[in-house]
Amino acid sequence: MEQTVRESLLGTLEDLGEEFETFKSKLSEIQLQEGSGNIPWSTLQVADPRDLTEEMLRGCKDDDGVEVTRKVLRAINQQDLAERLTKTTGGGGSNPDQESETHQDPEMVGEELLKERRRALQDILAKLKMEQHKSMKLRLRDLQEINPESLKDWTPRALGDLPWHFLRKVMALNRTARNTNFWQGATGDQASSEENGRQGGGGNVLHHSNSDARDSLHPLDVLCAILLCSDSFLQQEILSKMSMCQFALPLLLPALDTPKCTLMLWAMRDIVRKWRPHSLADSRGFREESLVLMSVPTISFVRLGSCNFSKSKLLNEVLSPSQQHHDFFIHRDMESGNVPRKIADGLVEISWYFPGGRENSDLFPEPVAVTNLRGDIESHWLQFSFLTEVSSAVFIVTESISERQYALLSSLQGSATKYYFILSAQAEQCSETLGFLTKLAPVLKLNKLNVLEKSNGTNETEFVENLQRTIRSIMDSSTKRGNMEAVATAARELGVLVDEDCEECQSGSMWAREITVNMRDVTNCKAEMLKLQGDLWNTLTKVEKELCRMKEQGTVPPEDYKMQLKEKLSELHAQQNNCELNDGLIKFINGLEQLTAVEKHHFLKWLKFTLDHIAKDEHSRLQVQYNALAGDPQKLEELDKLISSGSLGVEHFLRELGQLYEAEHAMVKEGKMAESQKQFTRLPGIAADLMLEGFPMELIDGDVSNIPLQWVTDVLSQLHAKLGGRSRMVVLTVLGGQSTGKSTLLNTMFGLQFAVSSGQCMRGAFMSLIKVAENFQQELGCDFILVIDTEGLKAPELAKLEDSYQHDNELATLVTGLSDITIVNMTTENVTEMKDVLQIMVHAFLRIKEIGQNPQCLFVHQNVSDVSAHGQNMRDRKHLLEQLNEITKAAARMEKLHKEVTFSDIMDYDPKIQDWYLPSLWQGVPPMAPVNLEYSESVGELKKHLFQFIRIHSVEIAPKNIPQFTEWVKSLWNALKHENFCFSFRNPLATEAYNQLSAKFSELEWELKKKMHLWLSEQETFIQNQAPDELESEVFAQLSRETQQKLQHEEDKIFECLEKYIKDGASGTRMLEIKEDFIRSTRSTTTTFHHYSHQQLERAKNNRKRHCKYDNSEAEFRKIIEQEVDKLLEDCRSRERKLNNEELEQEFKAMWREVLSESMLFSSMKRPIFQEMQSLMEEDLEIRGRLMPQEAGSLLHYSMSSFTMKKEYLDLAWSETLKELFTKESWHKAEELATSLMRQCSAYIDEKANSKGDYDKIYCRDLLCMINERLQQEDVSKLHTSGCFEVDLKLHILGEAASVFQEIHDSFKKETDPRQSLKKLKLQYFSILKDLYLDKEVSHKRARDFCDQCLKPALVDYMKKRLGIAMADDMLRNGQSIDYASRGFFQFTTQKKLLEENDFYNYVRYIENYEDFVKSQIQRHLVDHYSENEGLEDLEREILSTVIERVRGALENSEDKSNTVLAFIDNFCQVLQKDLVISKDRLVGIRFINSINTGKFAAFIQTSLSDLEQQILAEFKNLEIEFKLSLLSVKPQDEIFKRVFGCGKQCPFCKVPCEAVGTDHKEHFASVHRPQGLGEYRCSETNILVYELCSSAVVSNCTFQCPETQWEVHLYKDYRTIFPDWRIQPDPCINASDYWKFVFKEFNQEFAEAYIAEPAELPGDWEKITKEQALESLEEAFKMK
């Protein structure tokens, strides 16, 4: 089936069909152009294919005819036909007559061959289990995903493992990646080491090894299959990593599922290599270039026929530096290298040699590329032709040349390439071969040097050296140098496919080119295209920081200074926003928005390549200048700056987008732009997509050291949304010196794409997201791992720039603060550098520890060169720890922590676990060194350890999700902008957790209180039911103990609940850190309650005793009367005549007078309470060395409201020299003190007034005690008040108390005055007498008496005891509770309500009289709440019905047990002794009751119970709610107040109340502070109200003076030395105080009037604050959004 040239040509032309005409016109055109036209147009015009064929073959030499045809075919886009023609005519240059001898069966070359290849491919893919990836290509992301497999040691056990083995290992830069032999342990011989495995097995050595080889696949087959199944980006990644391992790269991929082989141009684009040509050896310069762009000579090696030595092995020798053998190419002596290849034949591999600038040892002075064609050239003629096109020389390795091969080779005549032959042993002896060679000599221009012989006797080394020499001479003589792009052009001409020619890649390239086409250099690009991030962003950053640090404040007041800065900020934002969008940027944005995902990816890559290229060019240019300038320091510095700002990449474009977004956002926020005008709202979504696709995203802009917070927040929240809200992530960071291989480490470990520095170092920090596979999320406890790569610390080039330490510190603190684990990367080479890095690290850790986090870190020591290093480092470890301690101390000093800290205080440092040693990355000397195998393996170990750590860690501390992470970024960054990081930091998660826990705690606390109140009320009842002497005994002690136990039990329960709540991590965050406060609060609650209950019990006991005294005497008295009545009754009955009513009354009255006269002794005298108190006070003053003034007069003349400050109250002798200001200040403070004391005392007095007991001396003592205690406190003693201040204060307080106490006493007496009750009794007894005398049936009458006189008061009393508890419970637990959930929440709702009401007087009361305001607020709320709805009645009904149920039970219970009514009543009371205080003695005529029928008595009570219930309810219903509240023994308003009032401390500057939980905490704090003028602060000279804010003052350079400072001037910054228990933090954001600013500006005038001051001259921008903004700031401050 041989075809002649003629036939081929004819066939081709015929197949052109309609295109034949086009062919003819193109042909004439080409003939004209080349001036070689010999077929006239007239002939052409009419020629048919057959004519034309003849013309073509006639007009020129045969091969020329074919050549021309092919050219024309290509020109008219008929590649396929041109191809076919090439094949059928034997590569375009053979004699048509000799054509019969072609090398290949032409049919086979076409369809058949392709089919066979496809079958082979299919087979391999099936074996490798990769079939599904033929269409669904593997992506880098698939490899990055973390699953259980990622942690395995990847030793392949089955064919299906091979691709993954290769991919994972090559990603980890492991040189064993290419091995395809299987794990030996699988043969069953467990003990066998690798060697044993291969050689063992006794007799069947041979069989074993053979089977091994056959089972597996050739590494190149696996490689081809993988590349085929990977998308173009993964291909790039694979090739990059292969290049680092110094593996030869696939240049032409054989035609497997494509018609032609493919040039892997795109796949190589990413690779950049660095070398030093000998021309630069002296200047120590270097060249750095993309593999694709560099022009180097190429030497190709191909095989003709078979050969008995390995070409690849030979090449490895040729390329290996001396003393350092490396297998660039796989050869048959390598593991699995001898397995027959199935699909990889026709693969062309390429490898390079790069000189390192060492003239003695470099093999070649310039880089050179070496290609290696797998398979025989005869079957891969296209590849061979391609190689001849692009190479400077082609080495043909062969052992013999046949006739056919000779013919083929002669067709190469005229080729521009040099040909060399390497003949192996046999060829030498074969005369035929030599003969052909001789014949070929003139054709291929061969001479003796072009033929190298490699016989068995040849010395291997000599031969290799000879070859190297030959290559060197080729390099010297040949000028043929082309870069890969030129190669691609040649390839296209030959019909070789180029991977870059796909549509997506082309359109990506086009988009990128449009942006870069006019770009010449970096500086220009940045100035023209990236305007926002230049000076504008830099200035903006400075202003933003100054707003926090206020360093340049000078004499301007803080708020005004802030206003100026804010205006500047806003101005800068406007400038940014006004920047015209330039073409380049528009194209960039359009590209991102419009392109498909794949196109976009290509587009960005193209952009990256181009920008890299531009930047590199410039960099090396500058470097040359720099080196030349060595003398001039001034210029050097300038160049330095240029160099360090000379990087340019896609990240700069993205950064610009961020800036556009930020500026727009700011404009809208400042109200300068309408929401609807926004253009860039889609950008964060786009950026989030990029992150998902694996692009590292910039977190900190290292050039200006700032974070575009809004941008980052919005990108991340878009990301969160795209992830469906499932974004728990563990954050991992690497930190360390510059160029210590941090990025390399991360990339190796996780297959990431962080920029690896080449030339200039990276700036800032970038983050990359890695997905954890679904089936692994549970185990790792997170959905993602966020990896943060940072710029090198203490970069020497930056160290010269200002603020470098600060910049490093900010960066390090931020990322360690964000991280769950930090890897500290250090090279052991440079000790001082290491120390610098450690210094920064430790400082960062210390700060993070100080804000309550537990930093976790690993120290990675890189470049540890030999194995003993580990042992040696054991010794160093101790040294390291010492050093760390030293550094820690220094850092603590810098952080102004006044305490001793050692490194182990910061973290648990265990060198065994936390120190890791990595050998040097390169094995040998770059650029020819491959990655060190140990490096790769150590990194693998480290990775495993990290995952182990993550697994444990995420159980302990729930990983943050993205919203939490962004909150965290915001807080950390905000704190970092301030000078004092630790005090400025607000932990957002802890705040949230704190609020939640506070709410929970309040709930638990109330639960405890409620239980204890109920318990106490029972005990009280019980006490009231005991006989007084009973109470002195063990019974009472027992009660006290039980109460204690009960309290203890409840406290334990709270702890338990808290513990559980924290453990369950209800809010998923770190509550452990704040637990302490809550434990303390619980303790304080129980302690308070302990005192309270003790008091209550004591009081109950005393009351009981006093009452008993009275009761007993009254009972005595009644006994006498009753005896008399008895007597009288006898007497009257015994008379014959029945007495009528009047007579009976006469008799009774006479008897009564008699008895009464004796009872006179009962009327006791009223005591003059005020006199008693006065003498107590005198006593007290005497002890304190003060005198009661003569003119004082009676206490009754004094009251609290008449107290006013007087001059003589201040002891001013000491301050004559001091300014009036201080006097005023003291005056004010003393007045405040008096007011607060009086408030406190009046609360006490009120409390006493409401308790039903008589006045007791102890009341007065208590009051004096309270006053004395307060006066002795430290802050008071600093006020220098005089003795008469104390005396007057006491007079006024006790005076007020005296009148109240007198009243208490009087009314008590009134209520208990026997005479009063006697009158009542008189009537009652008379009625009894009458009934008895007339013998009436009275059981129901007595029963009603019992109900009225005993049962009802008891029930009402019960209600009073319980209703308060029930109301409080109702308020705190149900519907309303949200307002009172926690202190913060209460503050929030109160302030919000104030804003809504917008009533000036409310504000004044809120500010001036916080406690009163809160109390009345609560009271109002209570009253409103209960007067509006039925809730209260329900509560009352419920309380009453439960107790009445109990009464019913008691009735039934007692009835049958007792045969007399008295016994029955006793029994009845006994049963109810814990519920009701029934004073049965009060029942008038109890003596006569016994005659009544018990059954009837009880029955009557039973039936009247419900009436009684209704009656009580009705009475209660009719009571005014306010009055009702005053009756209750537990006051709900007090309970609620206690919950929300907290410790009651106020900010020493602005008087804002503390918001911390409970009454006992380490630090007081408040979410927002107020302008001080709201707290009456004014300028002493002008009387103008002050508008400064404490939260601003503490970062400014302002000062304050107050009694606490002894009137010394003190810096606000150092307020903690004066008020150590206050934590006043700078505002979390610029708008935080808008609420109070708004209030101030709204009521400036009113406040001034109220405070008798001049209105403040508020900064202009306060005027602009709207009510909405005020509310917003409130929500923000209390985190209520």
Ligand SMILES: Nc1nc2c(ncn2[C@@H]2O[C@H](COP(=O)(O)OP(=O)(O)OP(=O)(O)O)[C@@H](O)[C@H]2O)c(=O)[nH]1
């Ligand atoms: N000799 C040697 N070179 C290394 C080693 N590790 C990394 N390198 C090279 O050092 C250069 C810098 O590596 P990077 O990974 O970019 O270092 P980096 O710490 O991220 O650098 P910056 O981010 O710029 O601070 C690269 O060219 C690496 O190939 C090592 O152990 N030994």
Ligand SMILES: [Mg+2]
């Ligand atoms: Mg880096």
Ligand SMILES: [Zn+2]
């Ligand atoms: Zn304050």
Ligand SMILES: [Zn+2]
């Ligand atoms: Zn407090």
